[in-house]
Amino acid sequence: MAAAPRVSAPEKPAPIDLQELIxxxxxxxxxxxxxxxxxxxxxxxxxxxxxxxxxxxxxxxRGDSAVYTWLHGxxxxxxxxxxxxxxxxVYEEERVLEASVQPSPSEGMDRNFYATRLAAALRALSRxxxxxxxLRYYENMKIEEIARQTGVSKGTVKSxxxxxxxxxxxxxxxxxxxxxx
Amino acid sequence: MDCxxxxxxxxxxxxxALDAGVQDAASRHLQQCDACxxxxxxxxxxxxxxxxSLEQATASLSVRPGMRLRVxxxxxxxxxxxxxxxxxxxxxxxxxxxGAVAAVMGVxxxxxxxxxxxxxPDHAAHRVVAVSGGSTCIINVPLPAHAHVFRxxxxxxxxxxxxxxxxxxxxxxxxxxxxxxxx
Numbered sequence: 001m002a003a004a005p006r007v008s009a010p011e012k013p014a015p016i017d018l019q020e021l022i023x024x025x026x027x028x029x030x031x032x033x034x035x036x037x038x039x040x041x042x043x044x045x046x047x048x049x050x051x052x053x054x055x056x057x058x059x060x061x062r063g064d065s066a067v068y069t070w071l072h073g074x075x076x077x078x079x080x081x082x083x084x085x086x087x088x089x090v091y092e093e094e095r096v097l098e099a100s101v102q103p104s105p106s107e108g109m110d111r112n113f114y115a116t117r118l119a120a121a122l123r124a125l126s127r128x129x130x131x132x133x134x135l136r137y138y139e140n141m142k143i144e145e146i147a148r149q150t151g152v153s154k155g156t157v158k159s160x161x162x163x164x165x166x167x168x169x170x171x172x173x174x175x176x177x178x179x180x181x
Numbered sequence: 182m183d184c185x186x187x188x189x190x191x192x193x194x195x196x197x198a199l200d201a202g203v204q205d206a207a208s209r210h211l212q213q214c215d216a217c218x219x220x221x222x223x224x225x226x227x228x229x230x231x232x233x234s235l236e237q238a239t240a241s242l243s244v245r246p247g248m249r250l251r252v253x254x255x256x257x258x259x260x261x262x263x264x265x266x267x268x269x270x271x272x273x274x275x276x277x278x279x280g281a282v283a284a285v286m287g288v289x290x291x292x293x294x295x296x297x298x299x300x301x302p303d304h305a306a307h308r309v310v311a312v313s314g315g316s317t318c319i320i321n322v323p324l325p326a327h328a329h330v331f332r333x334x335x336x337x338x339x340x341x342x343x344x345x346x347x348x349x350x351x352x353x354x355x356x357x358x359x360x361x362x363x364x
Binding site for chain 1 (some may be wrong): 192193196199227228231233234235236237238239240242243244245248249251252253255256268269272275276
C-alpha cells in the first residue's frame, strides 16, 4: 500500500520575542523618536507604544520589509498622531536663532556642541521637513522608501528635502561648516 | 545627460535606484561635469555630516529599564470596545481579504436597498394608509405627473395610480362625499 503523500503544514510565523525586539531595535527607535518629536521623555513613551502596537498587529506583519522598517513605520504614525494632539514641545525658530550665538573658541571644535546645535535646529523645522531629514540622513532611507513611509510622491520628498536643508542652513552656525561646498 | 537632468536625479543616483542605462549616463556626466561633481560630493558630505551629528546628539539615549514589563502591562489592560471591534475587523481583513470585500459590498447593497424601498410607491402607500382615516387619500409619489389615489370601497382600500385629471376627479368626489348634500 502506497504511503499517502505527506502534506507539509503551512509555516507559522515565528513567535515574536519582545525582549529580543527591544534589545535589537529599541535603542535606535528611541533615538529616531527623539529626533522626530524633540523630547526624550515623550520618545520613551512613543517607543513603548510602538512595541505595544507591534505586538497587537504582529499577525499583519508578513515579512515584506525588515522588522526595523516595520517598527519604524508604526513609530512614525505614532509621532504624527502625537504631533496632531499637540503634545510635542514647540520650539520657535527665533529661540534657536537667539541661541545660535558665536561659539567660544574652546567649544568651537567641540563636536558635542555641534551635535546639540543641529538637534536644536532640527526641532525648529516643520514636522514634514524634520521627518525627511531624519528619514534620509539618520535612517539612511532611500527616496522611494521615504515616499512610501510618508505617503507622498518621490518629487514631494525631494522638494521637502531641498527646503529642509535650506532651513537648516539658515539655523546652523557657519562655524559648524556643515554646508560648506 | 545634461546638468538639469542630473540634478533632478541626484538622490536616486546616490541611492543606486536608477535603471542601469540611466545610472551609466549619470556616471559619465559626473566624470565630465565639474559643477555636478561638486554637487554630488557636497550632498555626500552633507549626508555624512548630518548623520554623524545626529548620532552623536542622541548617543546617550537608551531605552528605560522595565520597558518589557510596561509593554506587557499595556497589552494586558482591557482594550476599549471600539478598539476590540477594530482589531477584530483588522484581523478579519488580514486573514480573509475577499470576505472583507464581500462584507463591505453586502452592507452597501443593504443600505441601497433601504434607500430604494423608502423611495418606492409601495412604501409611501403603506405610510399613508396607516394614517389616513378618510375615505379618499391622495399622495404624491416620485413618478412624474402620477399619484396614488386610495378609495374606501366596500370596506377595502383600493389603490390606483392616477394621472392629474384623475386626481382632480378624486378631489372633487372627495369634496362631494364630505360636504353635506345641497338642497
